[in-house]
Structures are given as structure tokens and as C-alpha cells.
Amino acid sequence: MLTNRSRNWPVAAAWLLLPALLLFTGCRTSATPDPDPSAGSITLAATYNRATHNLAVDATHSLGEEITISLNAPAWIEPVDGPTWAVPASGTLVIELAFAAAANDAANVTVQAIGADGATASQTVAIQRGLAVSIDNVTYNEPRLLAAVTVSAAEDSEVELTLAVDEALATAAPQQHTLTGGGDHTFDLELTPRFALAIGVGKSFGGGSGNVTLTATATDQFGDAVTATRAQAVSFTAVEIPAGCLVAVPLERQVELGDAVTIVVASGDFPAAAPFHYANGLGITAEETVCYSDNSWNIGIPGGAFEEFDGLWSTMDPVPASVLLPGDMMIQFNNIGNGRARVDFNVTPIGGSNTTAGGALMSFQLRPETAGPYTLGFQQFNEVKRTYYADSEYHEYYWDDISNVVDGIPNSFVVVE
Numbered sequence: 001m002l003t004n005r006s007r008n009w010p011v012a013a014a015w016l017l018l019p020a021l022l023l024f025t026g027c028r029t030s031a032t033p034d035p036d037p038s039a040g041s042i043t044l045a046a047t048y049n050r051a052t053h054n055l056a057v058d059a060t061h062s063l064g065e066e067i068t069i070s071l072n073a074p075a076w077i078e079p080v081d082g083p084t085w086a087v088p089a090s091g092t093l094v095i096e097l098a099f100a101a102a103a104n105d106a107a108n109v110t111v112q113a114i115g116a117d118g119a120t121a122s123q124t125v126a127i128q129r130g131l132a133v134s135i136d137n138v139t140y141n142e143p144r145l146l147a148a149v150t151v152s153a154a155e156d157s158e159v160e161l162t163l164a165v166d167e168a169l170a171t172a173a174p175q176q177h178t179l180t181g182g183g184d185h186t187f188d189l190e191l192t193p194r195f196a197l198a199i200g201v202g203k204s205f206g207g208g209s210g211n212v213t214l215t216a217t218a219t220d221q222f223g224d225a226v227t228a229t230r231a232q233a234v235s236f237t238a239v240e241i242p243a244g245c246l247v248a249v250p251l252e253r254q255v256e257l258g259d260a261v262t263i264v265v266a267s268g269d270f271p272a273a274a275p276f277h278y279a280n281g282l283g284i285t286a287e288e289t290v291c292y293s294d295n296s297w298n299i300g301i302p303g304g305a306f307e308e309f310d311g312l313w314s315t316m317d318p319v320p321a322s323v324l325l326p327g328d329m330m331i332q333f334n335n336i337g338n339g340r341a342r343v344d345f346n347v348t349p350i351g352g353s354n355t356t357a358g359g360a361l362m363s364f365q366l367r368p369e370t371a372g373p374y375t376l377g378f379q380q381f382n383e384v385k386r387t388y389y390a391d392s393e394y395h396e397y398y399w400d401d402i403s404n405v406v407d408g409i410p411n412s413f414v415v416v417e
Contacts, residue, residue, distance in 0.1 A: 202360025207238030239408030241268035244400030275354035283386030297364035312359030320349030
């Protein structure tokens with residue numbers, strides 16, 4: 001039989017155990033820590049430069065911890081290096097992107113930052129590929145060159161498209177075309193040989209063949225620019241000097257200021273009734289801003305020994321043994337008015353014979369003193385005869401045509417700075 005005291009022992013035991021229960025409950029509560037106010041954070045700012053295809057990432061860790069940057073991007077966007085980059089506590093990282101897809105592709109790229117202490121941050125950036133250009137087809141029919149060019153671009157792009165030819169072999173005026181949102185365009189270029197090659201004895205000029213390099217450049221309103229190149233074989237037909245014509249031919253069609261230009265003076269065939277033996281006078285004219293390049297003149301075609309009787313002189317039988325020449329110090333351009341100047345040459349061979357065959361009489365170099373276009377010509381008479389020739393009996397003749405205008409044979413050049 002239980003007494004009243006024995007009936008109340010559970011209550012008493014509970015009161016005795018209460019402190020231990022409270023202590024045990026408090027320990028379980030302290031096992032989940034409160035947020036640590038000293039934990040770090042990352043400030044992240046990423047921007048994409050469409051013109052350079054660079055992604056600039058500014059990252060700062062609040063506690064000065066090092067930050068590791070990575071990208072989450074589609075397969076067609078590939079960083080040039082990486083795939084992860086370390087940034088100090090605060091700094092700017094520039095990531096160059098490369099693309100392996102069509103120009104009008106766009107995607108979102110996620111920049112992820114993780115601090116050494118585990119802090120994280122991320123930002124999504126929109127990437128637009130920009131531009132692509134290609135030269136798809138080229139046809140050449142002397143002297144015209146047709147080039148089909150394709151541009152891929154975003155629909156909102158205003159694209160300036162140009163096509164230029166390298167000037168190693170031929171020249172052509174660059175052409176420009178505007179496209180909206182990309183598209184196709186065919187350029188029509190007229191090629192001019194870069195050099196007027198002297199063929200054989202120098203009676204024909206302009207022949208030659210080789211490759212020209214075409215460069216297409218597309219530039220949009222964002223400043224993005226891309227290029228494409230393609231080589232094309234071209235050839236130029238030699239042109240023979242007509243009978244009775246005298247020409248002064250610049251072998252270089254374009255030179256830089258300070259460079260010398262080689263000039264070949266050549267003749268077409270002579271009539272049997274007026275054969276050639278002596279070049280009594282060759283009065284060559286040009287703009288007054290030129291001077292003779294010392295010790296540059298040469299008999300016949302350019303190159304070889306000074307008194308090597310090549311060119312027209314090689315057609316004589318026998319070939320001259322020597323030549324009478326004025327001293328080099330006497331050769332100079334003299335103003336003749338209207339912005340023109342004239343330099344006078346004569347070639348008097350010792351020996352030789354009459355010939356009716358045309359070819360190169362001589363060559364020399366002149367040096368332009370200012371940039372701009374230059375056109376060569378002749379002056380036939382100025383107080384005395386300036387341009388004329390004689391046969392073996394010293395009968396004097398004029399050439400039928402000294403206008404220096406023959407289709408296909410250049411008479412001018414351009415000087416650029």
C-alpha cells in the first residue's frame with residue numbers, strides 16, 4: 001500500500017531533473033551558430049567590348065582574399081587562355097574571347113567568382129559575335145577583276161565594306177559599299193600594272209603576270225572590324241610602241257616621297273626613208289618639282305653596264321663601239337613655264353649604223369620633291385630643236401608622235417607621303 005509520500009515521488013524527481021534537462025537543451029541550441037558578421041563577400045562587375053571581343057571583369061573581395069574567376073559559356077565561345085583566372089583581392093581581369101560560329105550568334109555568358117574563403121558571386125553578360133566577312137568568288141578578265149564578298153552581321157548593324165588590292169604587282173582604287181545587317185556585294189575593280197616592264201629590246205611595255213592579294217574589310221557602327229584576304233592570279237598583255245612614236249615610260253606607277261623613279265625613253269620602228277643612228281636631242285618634260293638623280297642614266301634598257309649597247313642599239317650592225325656623253329653635272333631640269341621643267345639628253349654613238357628597229361634608247365632616274373601626280377612628256381622645240389634624231393649621213397628628223405600618249409603604255413606616276 002502506497003502512502004501519500006510514495007505517491008508524490010515522480011513529481012519530486014521531475015523537479016530534481018529539471019536543471020539537467022535545461023542544460024542539455026541549451027547545448028543542443030548552441031550547436032547551430034549564428035551568422036558570422038566577419039564572413040567575406042565579393043563585388044563583381046563584368047562588361048563586354050564588342051569591338052575588341054574582350055570581357056572585362058572587375059572583382060573585389062571585402063576581406064582581401066584572392067578570387068578565382070571562371071566562365072560558363074556555350075561551346076562556340078572559347079577564351080583565348082584560361083579556363084580559370086586568379087584575381088588579387090581587388091583587380092581587373094581582361095578575358096579575350098574567340099568565336100567558332102556564325103557572326104550573328106549571340107549568347108549569355110555567366111561570370112563566376114569564388115573567393116579563397118568560399119565567398120561567391122556571379123553575373124550574366126550578353127555576348128554578340130559581331131562580324132564575319134569572306135571573299136567567295138573572284139574572276140579576272142584583263143583589266144577587270146570581279147570579287148563577290150559576303151558579310152554576316154546582326155540585323156541592326158550598319159556595315160561599311162571595302163575592298164582593296166595590294167600594290168606589289170598592280171594598283172586599283174579601293175571601293176566601298178554600305179550594307180545593313182550583312183549581305184552580299186560584288187566589287188568591280190580595274191587593275192593597272194604596278195610596273196611597266198620593258199620587254200626584249202624595250203619596244204614593248206606593260207607585260208607581266210603574278211598574284212594580287214585582295215583584302216575585304218567590314219566595319220560596323222560599334223567599331224568592330226574584320227578582314228578576309230584572297231590571292232588571285234592576274235596577267236597583263238604587253239603593248240608595243242607604234243611606229244614613229246617616242247615615249248617616256250615610268251617603270252614605277254606609285255612611289256613614296258623621296259624615292260627615285262626610273263624612266264625609260266624608247267621609240268617605235270622608224271620609216272625606211274628616215275632611219276635612226278643618233279639621238280641628237282631628247283627633251284623630256286615633267287612637273288617642275290623634280291630633279292635628276294645623279295649618275296643614274298644608262299644606255300638602252302635599265303641595268304647592265306653603263307655603255308652596254310642593249311635596247312635599240314643592239315639592233316645596229318655593227319653595234320657601236322663607244323659613245324659621246326655630256327658630263328653628269330650638266331644634266332639638270334630647267335623650268336620652261338606653266339609649272340613644267342625639261343631635262344635634255346643626247347646619245348651620240350661612235351660607230352654603229354642606221355637602223356629602222358625600235359627599242360629603248362636610254363633610261364635615267366628622276367626624284368620628285370613633292371607628293372602628287374606627275375606626267376611625262378616631250379618638248380620638240382624651244383629656241384632650238386629639243387627632241388629629234390639623225391641618220392648616219394646626219395640628216396635630221398622629228399618623230400611623228402611625241403605626245404607620249406599610247407594606250408596601254410603608262411606616261412604618269414603618283415608620289416605619296
